[in-house]
Amino acid sequence: MKHYSAFAVAREALRYHTGWERAWRSPEPKKRYDVIIIGAGGHGLATAYYLGRNYGIQNVAVIEKGWLGGGNTGRNTTIIRSNYLQDPSAAIYEKARGLYEDLSQELNYNIMFSPRGVMMLAQTQHEVRGYQRTAHANALQGVKTEWIGPERVKELVPIINIDGPRYPVLGALWQERGGTARHDAVAWGYARACSNMGMDIIQQCEVTAIRSANGRVTGVETTKGAIECDKLGIVVAGHSGQLAEMAGFRLPVEALALQALVSEPIKPCMDVVVMANTVHGYMSQSDKGEMVIGGGTDGFNNFTQRGSFHHIEETVRALVETFPMISRLKMLRQWGGIVDMTGDRSPILSKTPLGGCFINCGWGTGGFKAIPGSGWGMAQLMATGHSPLTEAFSLDRFKEGRFIDESVAAGVAH
Amino acid sequence: MLILTCPYCGVDAEETELTAGGEAHLKRFGPGSSDDEFHDYLFARENPKGAHFERWRHSNGCGKWFHAARCTATLEVFGTYSAQVTEPPQEIRDAISAKRPGWTWREFS
Numbered sequence: 001m002k003h004y005s006a007f008a009v010a011r012e013a014l015r016y017h018t019g020w021e022r023a024w025r026s027p028e029p030k031k032r033y034d035v036i037i038i039g040a041g042g043h044g045l046a047t048a049y050y051l052g053r054n055y056g057i058q059n060v061a062v063i064e065k066g067w068l069g070g071g072n073t074g075r076n077t078t079i080i081r082s083n084y085l086q087d088p089s090a091a092i093y094e095k096a097r098g099l100y101e102d103l104s105q106e107l108n109y110n111i112m113f114s115p116r117g118v119m120m121l122a123q124t125q126h127e128v129r130g131y132q133r134t135a136h137a138n139a140l141q142g143v144k145t146e147w148i149g150p151e152r153v154k155e156l157v158p159i160i161n162i163d164g165p166r167y168p169v170l171g172a173l174w175q176e177r178g179g180t181a182r183h184d185a186v187a188w189g190y191a192r193a194c195s196n197m198g199m200d201i202i203q204q205c206e207v208t209a210i211r212s213a214n215g216r217v218t219g220v221e222t223t224k225g226a227i228e229c230d231k232l233g234i235v236v237a238g239h240s241g242q243l244a245e246m247a248g249f250r251l252p253v254e255a256l257a258l259q260a261l262v263s264e265p266i267k268p269c270m271d272v273v274v275m276a277n278t279v280h281g282y283m284s285q286s287d288k289g290e291m292v293i294g295g296g297t298d299g300f301n302n303f304t305q306r307g308s309f310h311h312i313e314e315t316v317r318a319l320v321e322t323f324p325m326i327s328r329l330k331m332l333r334q335w336g337g338i339v340d341m342t343g344d345r346s347p348i349l350s351k352t353p354l355g356g357c358f359i360n361c362g363w364g365t366g367g368f369k370a371i372p373g374s375g376w377g378m379a380q381l382m383a384t385g386h387s388p389l390t391e392a393f394s395l396d397r398f399k400e401g402r403f404i405d406e407s408v409a410a411g412v413a414h
Numbered sequence: 415m416l417i418l419t420c421p422y423c424g425v426d427a428e429e430t431e432l433t434a435g436g437e438a439h440l441k442r443f444g445p446g447s448s449d450d451e452f453h454d455y456l457f458a459r460e461n462p463k464g465a466h467f468e469r470w471r472h473s474n475g476c477g478k479w480f481h482a483a484r485c486t487a488t489l490e491v492f493g494t495y496s497a498q499v500t501e502p503p504q505e506i507r508d509a510i511s512a513k514r515p516g517w518t519w520r521e522f523s
Contacts, residue, residue: 239463241461251461252457252458254436254437254461255461255463255486299433299434300416300434300484301437301461301486302489303486303487304486304487304488308415308416308429309415310415310429310430342457343456398453398456399449399450
C-alpha cells in the first residue's frame with residue numbers, strides 16, 4: 001500500500017496522477033478463512049480491522065452482498081456523539097468517539113472527522129430535566145458534556161429561533177467534541193487498512209446459507225461458492241433477521257425505514273450539529289454547504305429503502321419553525337435506509353446459540369457514530385470470547401430483563 | 415403513499431390517517447408462563463421480508479383497529495380484515511397465495 005501524504009499528492013501532480021493504485025484489492029474468495037465477517041459496512045470492516053490490529057487475526061474475509069459501504073454506512077447523517085444516559089451505552093459510544101479523534105492518522109485515510117460540537121435542544125420542561133440528568137450522568141461516566149442555556153444556544157447557532165411560539169428553546173445538552181465525519185471515507189479507510197493486512201474484501205457476493213456441524217458454524221454458502229471458516233460474524237444491520245434465520249436462531253429485531261435528505265448547497269451558516277428531539281428533526285451543514293437533515297423512522301416494517309413522504313414533511317415542518325431561514329431552501333435528494341430496531345433501542349453485540357457465530361446488529365437509527373467502538377468490542381468478543389464493552393449488549397438481556405433502555409432515557413430521535 | 419381500506423368504515427385511508435400497530439395475531443402470555451414464552455410474546459417478531467400480517471388503527475377516521483396483510487419487500491397490500499379474528503381469513507391467504515406462491519408466516523401458509 002502506498003502511503004498517502006502531502007508529498008504523495010505533489011509527486012502525483014507532477015506525473016498527471018498516473019501513480020495512484022486501487023485502495024483495496026477485489027480478490028476471489030479462498031476456500032477457507034479463520035474468520036468470515038458478513039457485511040462490508042462500517043461495523044463489519046471495523047470488526048475485521050481490529051481483529052487484525054489488536055489480535056493478529058489476519059486470515060479474514062469480509063463478504064458483502066452489494067458494494068462496500070452501500071447500506072446504512074452510506075445513508076446516515078454522519079453525526080458522532082456519546083451523550084447517552086446509560087453506562088454501557090456511554091462506554092461504547094465514547095470509546096468510538098475517542099477512536100474517531102485520530103482515526104485519520106491511524107488509517108492514513110482522511111475521514112474528515114470534524115468535532116464541531118453536537119447540541120441537543122431542550123424544547124419542553126420534561127426535556128430540560130432529562131438533559132440535565134444526562135449531563136450529570138455523563139460527568140460520572142467521564143463523557144464531557146454540559147448543560148447550556150438559551151443565550152449560549154443562540155450564540156453558537158445564530159440562525160436558530162429560540163422563542164418560537166410552539167417549541168421555544170429552553171436550553172441544550174452540548175457536547176463540544178461531538179461532530180461529524182465523512183461516512184463513506186470511514187468505510188473506505190477501514191477497507192484499505194484491512195486489505196493492506198492481507199484480508200479479502202469480497203463484494204457482490206451474497207450469503208445464501210450458513211453451514212454448521214455439531215452446533216458449531218463451519219462456513220457459509222455464497223453466490224461465489226462455499227467458504228469455510230472457524231468463526232463467523234454477522235454484521236448486516238437491516239437484514240440481520242434473515243441471516244439469523246439461516247443460522248437457526250431468532251432476533252428481537254424489526255426492520256424499519258429511516259429517511260434523510262439534503263438541501264441545495266448554501267454558504268456556511270451553521271457550524272455545529274443541532275438535534276431537536278421533541279419535534280424529531282436534526283440538521284447539520286456539510287462541507288459542501290448542503291443542509292443535511294434527518295428525522296424519525298417510519299412506523300411500519302419495511303425492507304424497500306424508501307420511506308413515506310409525509311415523514312419528511314413532518315421533519316421539515318418542525319425544523320422550519322426552529323430555523324425560519326431554511327424555509328425557502330430547495331431540497332436536492334432524499335433517501336432511505338433499513339434500520340434494525342430492538343425492543344430497548346440498544347444494539348446487540350453477542351455470542352449466539354450457534355457456536356462460533358457472533359452477531360452485531362440492532363444499532364437502529366444511531367450506528368454510524370459507534371463504528372470504531374463497535375468494531376473494537378466485537379473484535380475482542382470474537383477473538384477472546386469476552387469484551388467488557390459488549391458484555392451488557394448480549395442477546396439474552398431481553399429474556400433476563402437487563403434492558404439498556406435508551407428509547408426513553410437518552411432522548412434519541414427515533 | 416400507503417393506502418389501506420378500512421374494513422369497518424370502508425374508507426380508502428391514506429397513511430396519514432392511520433397509525434401502525436405492529437405485528438398481528440400475537441398470543442399473549444402473562445403470569446405463570448415460562449420465561450421463553452414471555453420473551454417471545456414481548457420481543458420475538460417475525461420481521462419477514464415478504465408477506466406480513468399487522469395491526470393498524472384508523473386513528474384519524476373511524477378510530478377502529480383492524481388487520482392488514484402487506485408485503486414488506488414491495489409495500490404491496492394484499493388486503494385488510496376485521497380485528498375480531500385470531501388468524502388471517504382464508505380469502506386473505508388466497509390473495510397472498512395468488513401473488514406469492516409458497517409463502518409462510520408463522521404457522522400460516
